[in-house]
Amino acid sequence: MPDTSPIEVRGLVKRYGDLVAVDQVDLTVEAGDVFGYLGPNGAGKTTSLRMMLGLIRPSAGTVRLFGRDPQLSVKALEGVAGFVEAPSFYPYLSGRENLRLFAALDGGEAAARIEESLATVGLADRAKDRVGGYSHGMRQRLGIAAALLREPRLLMLDEPATGLDPGGMRDMRDLIRQLSASGMTVLLSSHLLAEVEELCNRVAIVRSGRVAYQGSLAELRAQAGESYRLRSPDEERARAVAGAQPGIADVTAEDGGTRFAARDEEAVGALSLALTEAGVPILELARRHATLEDLFFSLTEGDTVVETRRASADGGDPTAPAPVEAA
Amino acid sequence: MNPGVLTIYRWELRKLRAQKRTYLGLGAAAIVPIIFVVALVTQGGQPNDVAFGRYLHDTGLAVPLVLLLFGSVWMFPLITALVAGDIVAAEDRHDTLKTILTRSVERQQVFAGKALATFTYAVLVIAITGAVALVAGILASGFNSIVSLSGTRVSATEGLGLVGLSLFFYLVPILAIASIGLLLSTVFRNSAAAIVGTLMFSLLVQLIGILPGLGALHPYLLSTQFSAWQGFLRSPIDWTPVIRALWVCALYAAPALFVAILVFLRRDVAGD
Ligand SMILES: Nc1ncnc2c1ncn2[C@@H]1O[C@H](COP(=O)(O)OP(=O)(O)OP(=O)(O)O)[C@@H](O)[C@H]1O
Ligand SMILES: [Mg+2]
Numbered sequence: 001m002p003d004t005s006p007i008e009v010r011g012l013v014k015r016y017g018d019l020v021a022v023d024q025v026d027l028t029v030e031a032g033d034v035f036g037y038l039g040p041n042g043a044g045k046t047t048s049l050r051m052m053l054g055l056i057r058p059s060a061g062t063v064r065l066f067g068r069d070p071q072l073s074v075k076a077l078e079g080v081a082g083f084v085e086a087p088s089f090y091p092y093l094s095g096r097e098n099l100r101l102f103a104a105l106d107g108g109e110a111a112a113r114i115e116e117s118l119a120t121v122g123l124a125d126r127a128k129d130r131v132g133g134y135s136h137g138m139r140q141r142l143g144i145a146a147a148l149l150r151e152p153r154l155l156m157l158d159e160p161a162t163g164l165d166p167g168g169m170r171d172m173r174d175l176i177r178q179l180s181a182s183g184m185t186v187l188l189s190s191h192l193l194a195e196v197e198e199l200c201n202r203v204a205i206v207r208s209g210r211v212a213y214q215g216s217l218a219e220l221r222a223q224a225g226e227s228y229r230l231r232s233p234d235e236e237r238a239r240a241v242a243g244a245q246p247g248i249a250d251v252t253a254e255d256g257g258t259r260f261a262a263r264d265e266e267a268v269g270a271l272s273l274a275l276t277e278a279g280v281p282i283l284e285l286a287r288r289h290a291t292l293e294d295l296f297f298s299l300t301e302g303d304t305v306v307e308t309r310r311a312s313a314d315g316g317d318p319t320a321p322a323p324v325e326a327a
Numbered sequence: 328m329n330p331g332v333l334t335i336y337r338w339e340l341r342k343l344r345a346q347k348r349t350y351l352g353l354g355a356a357a358i359v360p361i362i363f364v365v366a367l368v369t370q371g372g373q374p375n376d377v378a379f380g381r382y383l384h385d386t387g388l389a390v391p392l393v394l395l396l397f398g399s400v401w402m403f404p405l406i407t408a409l410v411a412g413d414i415v416a417a418e419d420r421h422d423t424l425k426t427i428l429t430r431s432v433e434r435q436q437v438f439a440g441k442a443l444a445t446f447t448y449a450v451l452v453i454a455i456t457g458a459v460a461l462v463a464g465i466l467a468s469g470f471n472s473i474v475s476l477s478g479t480r481v482s483a484t485e486g487l488g489l490v491g492l493s494l495f496f497y498l499v500p501i502l503a504i505a506s507i508g509l510l511l512s513t514v515f516r517n518s519a520a521a522i523v524g525t526l527m528f529s530l531l532v533q534l535i536g537i538l539p540g541l542g543a544l545h546p547y548l549l550s551t552q553f554s555a556w557q558g559f560l561r562s563p564i565d566w567t568p569v570i571r572a573l574w575v576c577a578l579y580a581a582p583a584l585f586v587a588i589l590v591f592l593r594r595d596v597a598g599d
Contacts, residue, residue, distance in 0.1 A: 047597075053429050056595035074433050075329075082429070085598065088422040092345045101338050105430035107330040146426070 004067045005030055006080075006154040006185040007052060012061035014047050014209075021047040023209035025061070029154075029187055029202075034180045036196030037189040039206035040300050045189040048206075049084045049158050052187075053077065065154065082156030082187070086163075087143025091132030095123060095142050098131055102146050110149045117145040122171070137168045144175065155179060156187045161195060173199055193296045207300040220295065228268055231257040231284035232275070241278050245271045257284070329431045335440025336447075343410065343444060346417075352409045356452045359402065360394055360460035364467045378476060378557065383464075386471035388486045390464025391457050392560070395497055399553035403452070403497075404504050404529040405522075410448045411508025412521030414441045415591070419516040424596045438591045442509055442584065449505045450498060457494040461487075477561045493556035496569065499576045500552040504529060506580035510587040513594075546571060549579050 007029035014022040022044040029035045039045050050056045052063050054070030054077065063069065068076035089098045096114065103110035118124045121141040126134070134142065140160060147155055160176070161169045176199055180186050190196050196203055197217060204214040213220060227250070232238035239258050242251045247267025251260040262268045268285070275282055343349045367373070367383055367390075374380035377396055382389040415438075418424040427437060473486040481489065507528055511521035533550040535541055545551055555572030558565040 050425075050595075050597060053425075055425050055428060056597050057593070074428070074431055077429060077431065080429075084425060085422075088426050090342060090345075090421060090423060093342070097345075101341075102426070102430055104334050104338055105330055105427055105432045107334075107431050150430075 005064075006033075006066060007035075007187060008064040008067075009048075009052065010062050012048065012051060012063065013059045014044070014051060014056065015059045020209050022051070022058075025206070025209070025211055027204055027211070027214065029185060031153075031185050032180075032183065033202050034176065034186045034188065034200045036200035036203040037187060037206065038191070038193065038196050038203055038296070039189075040191060042208075043206040043300070044209040045206060046084050046158055047209075049082070049156055049187075049189060052156060053080075053082065053084065055084070079150070079153040080156070081147035081150040081152035081154075082158070083143045083147065084156075084158040086136070087139055087146065089131040089134075089139065089142065089146075092130060094128050095131055095134065095138075095145075096127040098142070099127075099146060099149060103149050106150055110151075113149050113151065117148040120148060120175070121145045136163045137165065140164060140168070140172070144172075152184060154185045154187070158189045159191065160188070161190075161192075169195075205296065205299045212299040227259050227261050227288050229254075229257050229259055229284065229286050229288050230271075230282070232280050232282055234280055237278065238275060238280050241275050241280055242271055245274055247271075259288070331432075332436050332439045332443070335432060335436055336443045339414070339440050339444030340447065343414075343448060348409055348413060349448065352406045352448070352452060353455055355402070355406055356455040357459045359398070360390065360456055360463055363394060363397075363460070364390060364463040368467050379473070382473055384468055386473045386483070386486070387461060387464030387466070387468045388471070388473045388483065388490050390468070391460035391490055391494060394456060394460050395493065395556065396554065398456070399500075399550065400533065401526060401530065403456075403501060403553075405526055406452050407449050407501055407504050408508045408522045408525035411445045411505040412512045412525050413518040414445050415509065415512040415587075416516050416518040416521050420518060422598045425598065428596060434592050435588060438513075438588050442506075445505050445509060446502055449501050453494055453497055453501060457490070461490065475560050475562050476557060479562045481562070489559050492559050496556040496559065496572070497553070499555070499572050500549060503549055503552070503576040503580040503583075506583040506587075510583040513587040513590050547575055549576070552576050 005028055007027060009025055009027035012022055012025040012027075013020065025044075025048060027048075037045050037048070047056070051058045052065065052070065054074065057071065063071070065076050065080050066078075068078075070076040089095075090101070093101065096118065099114045099117065100111065103114055115124070118127050121144050123138060123141055123145060126138060131139065131142065140163070144157075144160065147157075157176070161172045164172060173195070176186060176188065180199075186199075188196070188199060200217065202214075202216050203220065205212045205220075230238055230242065235253065235258060239251055239253065242248050242258065242260050245267070247263035248271055249261045249263075251258060253259075262271070272282060272285055373383045374393070377393055379389040379392045383393060418427070428434060470483050470487075472480050472483050475481050504525065508521060508525040511524040511528075512518070515521045515524065529550065532548050536545055536548045536550050552572040552575055555568040558567065558569045
């Protein structure tokens with residue numbers, strides 16, 4: 001059933017006066033995804049998540065969680081848990097008391113999961129202390145514990161690793177991996193490409209409220225204009241052969257070698273045979289990733305990689321807007 | 328089964344029990360009558376211009392009644408506003424609305440639970456002041472008969488019943504003040520502003536009451552309803568101010584609560 005995807009967002013807009021914080025966002029998160037919602041500061045990640053959780057009203061557009069609208073009733077959050085920005089608690093209550101309160105507001109069996117959740121996030125021994133005295137990392141972990149009380153099928157986390165020490169980040173990522181392996185769908189907002197690369201199978205990259213890219217990471221790499229590097233003692237002839245080869249394009253000289261783009265791997269294989277036939281020795285033939293980092297910056301700070309490259313190649317205007325809309 | 332208003336109400340009470348301001352309010356409600364009685368005993372004088380003021384040395388039953396009149400100026404509105412003005416704004420202060428509103432409770436349930444907890448606190452305030460004032464008053468001036476406002480003498484036991492009834496009826500304007508506190512707490516999202524605002528409202532209404540030329544408004548001011556209980560201390564009971572207090576207070580409370588709920592239901596929870 002297509003309308004029961006964990007998250008389906010259509011045409012979502014949030015305006016604050018003149019500022020468009022979220023601008024026509026379409027998003028589909030399928031069951032089992034670990035979906036990265038990636039963007040720089042102020043891109044509108046938190047604002048989108050708030051709308052998805054029914055905390056703020058969209059200026060336009062719709063959100064469906066498992067087919068239900070969180071604007072209408074909190075019933076749409078059944079099987080959904082998460083937090084936006086830093087998780088918040090009653091500072092004058094202990095960690096355990098806070099969880100008891102949340103479990104009471106969850107109803108059902110939530111209260112029975114308190115100790116288990118505390119143990120999962122490694123807070124069992126500090127649970128009796130007032131949250132007012134917790135460190136940032138402890139609050140972050142308590143936030144996860146609070147989400148786990150709901151035994152969610154969909155977990156929405158807004159930069160959960162922000163402000164954690166390296167060990168805490170590793171624990172957080174391990175936990176997300178573990179939860180995902182147990183069948184949970186996860187929406188994870190992040191600034192960090194590396195984090196998303198490590199954890200997510202699908203990603204949406206947002207910039208100033210707009211989705212600049214949405215799809216699998218593999219497709220993203222491909223879209224980055226994956227290129228190949230060829231090195232031969234006879235560069236001239238190698239380039240000539242490559243230029244004549246079907247499925248091979250953008251053959252250019254680069255320092256000590258040749259760079260080209262290929263339609264697919266078969267085309268590269270065919271090229272290697274053609275070179276051998278033509279008697280051109282191959283010293284090196286390898287795939288080069290445009291680093292995702294470059295791609296990320298170009299998607300979030302201006303043009304796409306493709307546009308940037310074209311601009312640097314022909315000296316065009318690098319500030320020209322890039323109408324990239326991938327689905 | 329999803330939790331309901333009762334669950335939220337219980338937890339709101341628990342949250343109140345864990346906060347200092349609750350004890351500040353309840354403590355004031357207990358200490359003021361004690362200070363009052365101690366001053367009465369040590370100073371010897373009495374306020375003759377206040378209803379029942381001149382009986383303070385004759386019977387302890389007069390003490391809670393004088394306190395009700397004295398406390399209506401700002402003490403009870405302040406003590407009430409201390410919690411009413413904070414109970415919604417505190418969620419903004421701790422940014423916890425986003426936490427509880429992403430559990431399994433609807434916004435209107437959260438608001439209802441908070442309103443009920445606020446009213447419970449207000450009831451407790453009046454009950455504590457009344458009980459402490461009675462005990463301290465009876466210890467100081469004895470459990471004696473009291474002269475009603477119509478000049479007839481009422482036996483001590485009957486007087487006690489009338490004092491209890493008056494305390495109970497005093498809740499009517501107090502709950503109206505609490506509703507206004509809830510409204511300001513919801514709208515301002517700031518505890519101090521809501522508390523000061525509620526107190527200012529209460530004082531402004533009294534100011535209107537003493538302005539010359541606005542005498543016609545007098546029966547419909549919220550401040551006037553704080554003395555409606557005096558109807559019980561006439562013989563026979565004068566129901567006119569009592570009945571009027573019921574609907575006038577409802578006219579203050581109902582729109583305040585209605586607007587507060589609307590704002591609470593529609594507001595963005597965006598931590599600003
Ligand atoms: N309540 C609000 N009132 C006015 N503007 C807001 C509000 N909330 C967010 N914004 C604006 O909307 C834009 C997006 O903010 P948002 O918090 O969603 O970004 P973000 O992607 O979560 O950023 P960060 O990575 O820094 O957390 C920002 O320009 C912000 O100033
Ligand atoms: Mg954010």
